[in-house]
Amino acid sequence: MLAIAALVAGLNFGGGAAPQLLQDPGDVVRWSLPIAKLLVNVGAAGMIGALVLACYALSPKQPEFNAALDVAAASAALFTVASAATGFFTYLSVTGAAFSLDSQFGASLSQFLTQIELGQSWLITTLVGAAVTVLCFAVRNHTLLVFVTALAVAGLVPMAQQGHAAGASGHDAAVTGLGLHIAAAAVWLGGLLTIVLLRKQLEGRRLITVLARYSTIALLCFLVLTLSGVVSAWLRLGNVDALLTSYGLLVLAKVGALLVLGVFGVVQRQFFIGRMQRAVDSVGVSSAASAASAGARWFWVFVVAELGFMGIASGVAVALGSTAPPVSEAVSGTRSAAELLTGDPLPPELTFARYFTEWNVDLIWLLACAFGIFFYLAGVWRLKKRGDSWPIYRTVLWIAGLIALFYVSSGGVAVYGKYLFSTHMLAHMALTMAIPVLLVPGAPVTLAMRAIRPRKDGSRGPREWILLAVHSRFAMIIANPIVAAVLFAGSLWVFYFSPLFSWATTDHIGHQWMTVHFLITGYLFVQSLIGIDPVPYRLPYPFRLLLLLGTMAFHAFFGLAIMTGTGLLLADWYGAMGRDWGLSAIADQQMGGGIAWSVGEIPTLALAIAVAIQWSRSDDKETKRSDRNAARTNDAELNAYNENLARIAQRDSAGR
Template sequence: MLGPAALIAVALAATFAGLAFGGGAAEQLIQDPGPIARYGVPLAKLFVNLGAAGMIGALVLAVWALSPKRREFDLALDVAAASAAIMTVASAATGLFTFLLVTAVPFDLSDAFGQKLGQFVTTIELGQAWLTTTLVAAAVTVLCFAVRNQTALVFVTVLAAASLVPLAQQGHAAGAAGHAAAITALGLHIVFVCVWLGGLVTIVLLKRELGAKRLPVVLARYSTVALVCFIVVALSGYASAALRIGDWDQLGTPYGLLVVVKVAALIALGLFGAAQRRFLIGRMSRGAGEPGSGAGAFWWLVVAELAFMGLASGVAAALARTATPVSEEQAGSLARTPAEILTGEPLPPWPEWTRFFTEWNPDLIWLLACGFGIFFYVAGVRRLRKRGDHWPIYRTVLWVAGLLLLAYVTNGGVNVYEQYLFSAHMLAHMVLTMAVPVLLVPGAPVTLAARAIRARKDGSRGGREWILLAVHSKFASIIANPIVAAVLFAGSLWVFYYSPLFRWTMLDHIGHEWMIVHFLITGYLFVQSLIGIDPVPYRLPYAFRLLLLLGTMAFHAFFGLAIMSSTGLLLADWYGAMGWGTDALVDQQLGGGIAWSIGEIPTVALAITVAVQWARSDEKESKRRDRHADRTGDAELDAYNAQLAAIAERDGRRQ
């Protein structure tokens, strides 16, 4: 087809042009591996990116926009399988060319070459990354043929996205001063580009199968996803460029000019998407294939859009081989103090209490998650109000406040100092697992989604269907059980801090993100079991809820006291080696005090809320009984009195 052909042709041309302009394939002065390796790495990586896009984009389209009752679903999975196969071959080739590039060993078929290559992919981190990518892509290839269940395909999609993790940890991100921020930005950029590009390519390949009536429906669903992708790609691209370019005057460098070209392509893609959403999709829906429906203009626009995507992809492949203005050697030279050696980041200012409100360490994942969470929640409330439905204002206020607090904890001063001070880390933990859920749970997001999101009728699953399926799943019924939620909430404290998990979250950025998710979910499940509005399979009676709250928080307080009275350092080679001149043991004991004391405020708030809900429940039950008595004329009471009189009369006769 013309669209995919234009994508590949423009991508190849842009890659060669970018390499020539930026010097990414220039001959090396010492131990040059030859032109095959110099050009082979970026070209093979280009097809890795395109294969990943087709794989992830087709899978996302299958689980979000297509119906398994139609042939379109199976064809999309065929596209995903073929793309994953391309990615597998391209990843293996990239690993081979990378080995040639970094070792300058000439290629041959001898056993010695094979042994060196095997050692590279099994013992060297860079080689291990490409081996992992190849194996995961191969696994996804098989699964796309074998799996046709929509729910199971979600896990296949997650696995496909996980294949990009090694890519996000390579390249310029691996040596940047803002290592965590660089990995986050690059990871988000790659994943959402794949969804955006791959989804559009899949629609083009399914054009004939979708037909004139079905195509606008699928396009409308894809368009919403594409808009989210555009926002994420734009912000993550800006963050990545800022880390690698530094000052604005560096835009005149070869790397900076290639970034400018990529930004221009992104702006053009945004304009194409706006034209689709505002004009063409609506005309196609109304015309349904009739003359003047805009279908011809739409397909020409798609070809142009794919061409610009090819331009951006080719430039990205060239950028990966182009020297950045902020060099990796310059970033590495920042490590002077023990703290900087451990964290790889410049030492922040001395942690006076005001610094917790003035210092910032942005985490793009959570900025975007909180921003989208607020936007979609408010949009749902607005949709309810437009059709005349009521939604309490306090729910919206609490939800927004909870996400703003989450954004602060994951991006503000607490996030700056938690790597260096155990007390700051414990403060973040307590806020994530106790304060934020107390604000989010009363917002009732599942109830809002069930009421505000339109239901699908074609067998596909949108936001409403996936949310309700997750909430009513067997797994959710287990972890949402009040006893299980309490055990996860309290027990994970001991498991986390007295196991290798704690060290993993300090050393690995992925571990740090997992920690945030874990604390947030366990806290949310526990609060939901006590005061939640959203539907759950089982709720304890109010009296038992109070007992569960008091018992769990007593266990929580005991953990804080154990930390306070401890005479041994947790992660002594980390918090005890920062070299700030502070007493790490005193700071750890302060963290224990935070765990013990801060938990009291949410506990009181939860206890009051449970008591209020209990009183309102009794009041509602009393009113219900009064209304029933008014309707039946106290028939139940009269029947009960008659039963007592009959028993008394029978006893009298026996005497």
């Protein structure tokens, strides 16, 4: 109810439901559309939150698990119906058409849903919701639920892509920010709603355990929600003065609700869970009913208050989506060729200094690198706390690798990679060769296995999921050294000489896929050569060097082919930027081939040296092991060998 009240108040204040000057769809459509969007958000929250909770916090051995999937299925059904209604009301809103049962109305609606991008987005969202609804009923396998959860999260992508005009400046950043914002809010709100609905299945200490796990998720969601909200709001506000507009005041109202929720999160972790624990301990564990009633009062006080502020934030968020921002998202008709292609103005002429002064921060990789450094250091700290050692060089290399990853995804290389093939290739070489050489020696899997406490209740935490992934049949296949080498070298040709290159260059989602793909294939290849983390099979050291040399020769041949080629790749992109500085498009492409051929030599040399050092250390370890065994057994193996030789010699003498 608070969400509805906040929505109505926000629409009235911001003018989001005011009559339109042209083709006004009427009061019913103007009010029904934001209400339907609010129901979409609630359905998405229940669907994703319940699935995440089932994957991370709940045990398949308990009734809570199936109950959570029932919540996810019901929420997915709500999400499906609300998405269909939103698509329908969106059609009425943008066309101003009146509802009718005749064939012309049906044909026009069908054309909107199948041929117009906005309609296609809601059609895809509806179909994804329907698929998740069925899968939540059909799939109860713990491992397969991860893929169902991924599909549910993917259903938010079309919603995120609607949040900013496709041709407007900052479109990619807006899509990323809104997508992260929606996903984090869904997990946070949906997780709490699921716990409330599962209250009867969670009694005593079980409720405390699940709440503690949810609290960790909620804290991460709060950080993502806050940062993505700041980015999204700034893109639409433009400056501080815009905070005094109706849109800006709604933003401040939402920020205030989120800050209160952040305080609730701190109270939850520092006070509430501990208070419940003491309440349960005070009555003992012999009576589950008594233990549950002892903590029930604290549970409901916290939940009612937090859900209330979540409702306010959700209602204001939907109202913001229907309110015109101060910064116009209209696409100007007088734009350069570069702006028409990329959505952003052509940057100044590239110089060496601008590699470090030009930035376009990618929020996904900023968060990924920041969380990667934080959790790695937290694991090292936990080992040190209990007296275990962890080599400092591993920590230094891991941090250096993630800092390099952040720079490649957000620094000057990322800025100019849109406009220059050579800079794009430089980023490719860093992602697939240089960064993995830094990350792999950090041994993150080994650290996680030593630092993360195992679960004993049948649920799966980070440690269990990592072990499952590492030991899966799929991981055994792609971690094989030969397969890793084929993926590393072969994907170069498949990527650059197929439509994948165009998709990854022109589409934001494709670009993110490209980054992940090159990073993973490079990581697998380097892991097969010098990795410390466990893998199913490792080649002997001489064959590792042969594999490295053979793969790098194939890599160099690819660079040579690009460097000597005369046909321009993506001519309608790199050749149509309208640059009045730098090399021509074909000369720049040939320079990119030279980068692929030559820059890779430095990581190759580093890998060869690392393999040689590991080989030498392996021989030293084997020698020391043999010496220790000889000392322990008084050279039993050598004496047995000499005795055997003496018997052979004696038998030969007797034979003569």
